[in-house]
Amino acid sequence: MGRGILLTSNLPQLQNLIKRDPAAYKEEFLQQWSHYESIRQIFQINPTDQAHHFKELVTFISQVSQCYPKETANFPSHLSSLLMDNYTSLSPDIRKALIQNLVMLHNKNVISSIELLKTLFPLLPKTTSSSLRTFIRKTILSDIRTANLRSKNHKLNRAVQAMLFGMVERGMEAEVIGDKGKLRAVSSQSKPEHSEDAIWAVILTKELWRKGIWTDSKTVSIISLGCFHPVLKVQSASVHFFLGSDDEKEDSDDESDDEGPDVKALHHRREINKKTRSGDKKIMKQLKVAKKKKHGKNDPTTPNFPALQLLNDPQTFSEKLHDMLNRYDKRFSLDHKILLMQLLSRVMGAHKLCVLAFYTYIVKYLTYHQLRIPAILVSLAQSVHDLTPPDALQPVVRKIAQEFVHPGVGSEVIAAGINAVREVCRRQPWAMEEDLLGDLIEYRKSRDKAVTAASRGLLQLYREVNPGMLKRRERGKEASLGMSGGKQPLQYGHTTDAAVDIEGLALLEDHFQQLREEDVGDGQEDEDDDKGWEGWELESDSSSSDSEDWHNVSSDGDDDLVLSDSEDEKEKPPASAEPSVESRISTLATTKILTPADFALLNDLRIKAASKAVEAGGGSHAKRKLAELQSHKHAMEAGQDGTFLSENDILGPRKKAKADYAERIASIEKGREGREKFGSLKGKKKKETPSSSTNREKARNKPIMMIMGSGAVRGKKKASLRDKQRKLRAHIDKAKKAR
Template identity: 60%
Template sequence: MQASSNSGRGALLSANLPQLQSLIKRDPASYKEEFLQQWNHYQSILNIFLVNPDDQSQHFRDVVTFITQMAPCYPKETAKFPAQISNLLVEKFNELSPDVRKCLVSNLIILRKKNVLDSVDLLQTLFPLLPRITSISLRSFIRKTILSEIRVANQKRTDHRLNRAVQTMLFRMVEQGVETKDQIAMQGKRTASADRDRSHDDALWAIVMTRDLWKRGVWKDSKTVSIVSLGCFHSSAKVQSAAIHFFLDSEDDDDSDNEEEEEEIPNMKALEHRRTINKKTRSGDKKLRKTAKMVKKKRKEASKGKENQNFSALQLLNDPQTFAEKLFDNLSRNDKAFTLDHKIVIMQLLCRAMGIHTLCVLGYYSYVMKFLTYRQLRITTILASLAQSVHDLTPPDVLSPVVHKLAQEFIHPGVGSEVIAAGLNTIREVCKRQPWAMDEDLLGDLVEYRKSKDKGVTTAARSLLQLFRQTIPTMLKRRERGKEASMNIQNDNQPVAFGAQKLGTTKIEGLDLLEAHLKETGEDGGDESDDWNGWEVDSESSDSSSEEGWIDVPSDSEGDLVFSDSEDEEGDKKEVKEPAPEEADGYGIAAEKILTPADFALMKDLQSRTEGQQSGTGTKRKFTATNTTQAGQSEKAIDEGDILGPRKKAKATYEERMDSIKQGREGRAKFGSMKGKKAKESASSSTNREKARNKPIMMVMASGAVRSKKKASLREKQRRLKNHNDNQKKRKS
């Protein structure tokens, strides 16, 4: 009887897997035999399923789900289970039904959550599945799983092991497509076509996942950039475009995770306002302080993440010069094969890399000249890219033909004012970065356009004139230089030639404030030895100075310092002249005394006082904004608005005006306002004017309005009649 009862219980539990699952979780040791029975059953079904995947698919899914839930209870018996599921997905993916695919993927993820499967093994299984999945829902599910797995692993501290394994796998996925160029030449087209298509899909998804991890701030290192930079030279134009757009950051993708994080941050103003209305309790105050602390922390993390995202990926390139040369080689070699849009995207990336890293790819300027015509499609984007590629180390001899080409094609009476303005603005942007690319004759002709009647042309020509007044005023005619430029020329302040660096004295900040403070207080600095009291001095320097003492240097009556050399004759003397006043400019009091630590502390205090006084006037903000603009000007991307310049609004056509009128009439009643009308959606009372119409005549006769009409003069009646006639004419018209 006991054996029959056990067999009956086993048969009942084997038919009801959810009940057996619940019992095993409570007491795994007591129900080990029942589990082993289901495990053997799973092994037999797996062999049948490998031969015929369509047979018993529902039962196979139920058994796999059961084994997945019981795997943590029996780790030794189910040690090979995760590998079997992974191999089945990778090897038999195309033969499996959509339901089985989803079931196996879900069970793998559950095994990872139960720490039965390692994160690296999970990602190595899911990544190759992305290009092969046709179901949108399953692909989105796998994509979110991969991103969340890597993000959680790097949340507290950077998981170098996981990142290294995933980045190596992504690099190989992209590298396969780059190698297919040589493989296609060696193999036949039929044998290589399937591998080529698969490699293209793998590389595309590798770029997409790398871009998502970069945008979410999970990966921000040079290895991530190297993966995408390799995709810029892929054999597929689609993969190239995805990799190039990663650097240009021109794709508008929905970042759902960031939006959810922003929505989670509560509104502190609303909470504080609610706190003033509701009942005052200690617990409420405590919750408000806790919420404020949490909001401050989240905003700090969000701002830190935005700063990391704003860091350009182009700055992390390993070898920018080689990268730019390969880009240009790919562009020039496939000039006829690529579409215009793809060539423009490559030029944008190439020019931005040249501008940020101050690179010189001289062949690009001769290549781009064939696009410099005002009839060219997307010419404004090409012009903006051209200006972005120029920097102070670009040779003027290479840029001079480009500037002349722009002037010939865009700036002449045979084109419209918008074309002339675009040409002038492009030349201004090029000359702003390398002014020596301009010659005097061409500059004189271009500056004459400041007398044009078009606002955009006038603004562009004046900006070009102002640029050369500040950089190289000698190229301008005397009447066009202006007062400041003429004074600089008279003072021999010549511009620095190409390739030279301007050497000058370094000004000590706050020295002028210290000098003014000493003059106001009437102090001459006092005894310098007293200023060193209380400050730490290097022991070696103090010992040497105490032993040797100060060395008196004789000087003649004219103020020239005379030094004698013991090895030379007594009559030989070396004269060292004092610096001229203009050479010592910027030092002031520093040329007369040695600044002590007390002086530097006083200068710092005076600077802080001055900044505090000027904070109300906005001087500090303007100075900081100016310095920031000058420092980041080379990294700022030039857009089409900089090329087109300010333009007046074009007059709308009749069709455009009618469309605007119709759009304004949408949702509005036919005869204007609905005030006081009964046809409104929400009922309301009548107006005072309607009420006055329905009043009894005896009540109206005694009103002030009726009596004033009776007593009105002839002049008032004429004015009222005239106003009535004017209103009638307006209604008829």
């Protein structure tokens, strides 16, 4: 009897004894189980009655449930039903305890991941506590991550994706309210019933994509459905996913996950705590994480290319986007409409789609006084590609020229208009009319730098793509030679012939040949092919074609790299010389698998060759080629391939652009490099003989109130006229001697 009373009043002790010998204490457990059943029935009627004791019993049974699987078979369903049916009436402590015990049962393999997630997903939108919401969210993400750690758990992924898809799909029947003007207040009062479910489904899906756990087309389909959700918050979060930007604060919990460690707190802790080698390593590791987080936040926004490519039926997706944009044009705010325009244009540009009604819709926004007009012009240019019909673009180009390029507007407006026309015509050159082109290139004589650069860029573009639209004196030497040689621009819908070589590949072949000769001379052996893929190290065992396999081809005047020292050598190479790099086709690609490091080296070699051509007097063509290669390298390093634009491409170079906060801080930190934290170096290290300042020098910088009572100041006040004359004469004589 004493033992029973002791165990009944001390559940942690009974829990410890049961884990050691479950069979010996089965009767005591059954007694507690019957007690739990009676209290659970009371608790379902009145959740506030005996809540503390019920919490202790639930925790006790969760700890020992794996010891009695038959008796506790229905225990997880009890917890799930309590959370699902009575969640709003439960106290915060009971909610947290039930969820934690349910997670514990999953960790003990009592319930599966699917059963746990079926309970947690509906609770996430209902939770008002930020700490509990963070716990649920992290539990969901960590469970899915762990399940897909070694190999993809397709069963779990399909079940979770079906739940997320259902959460987004439930509220699709509601009407789109909008976020403009007076309707904004109506929107907050009449939210669809399942709006919170949809936003959390989108947030979790985006997080799983960002962490690389889900990278398939089903994930993209969930977020693409959210782009047409009636709730504007869900729409905006889904569109930002495809645009590669998360400007909005979707939830306060998301920001806490991405914040790095506090750098000041780390340094302070290091000064206070005991100095150890392991402590130094931990601090350095955390500082690296903080630096990585800081640089990640300052990186420019790049579109989500893989997600755009994985869209299912992008043509239908684009048409639905345009229909929604056109239908709710008066309900959406301008910022939201620009988001939809950017997504629509990027899908059209990435998949080369034709949604011709989009150009009719966007024409009404093409005015210089329109708010956020640079972003609208970027969206227009990104939607154009080589398969876009020129007939649909000619009215748009004409409207831009009429609104932006005339003497009644400022120089920045003219530069933006010409740059926008250039970007449209770069993708579809046949959208330009000949008389309009002649008018626009006349602005190259302007006194404004931005306007001149924009007009010259348009002129250079048509020198390359269609010089026949230019007047004879404006074509330039190379374009005129190309036209005299029979070179004609491709008509609309025509494509170039199949590629026979990679541009600049002969440079890479010569580089490998030189490395091979150096290795043979040093007695070193070639490395294996697999090492070329490790850390982007270069392979050196690739075979190259012999000199007898080189072929002489006629130059068409559009060579990318000029390696000769004079124009005569370029036009007519000596008969005894080997074939030049420009006029030979390399067979390296047919004899060797090129690694990413090889392509990176190829770009560097092309830049090096172009630099030599500029130094050798290659002219403006060589300089433009070098600038193009360098800009392409920077774009690839930033994760962009030139398909998508930014607003700076439309605005062009600006005079004395005001630096933002990050640029000012970077300039200040740059000026502090190599300098002590406090104090001036004057008189200590910059003199031939280091010394401190004298008392006389220090007296010059003293505040006036400190020297008002000094003898020197009082003496000046009481000095006679004769004394003042002597001092003035001495000062004049001293100045004459110094002169």
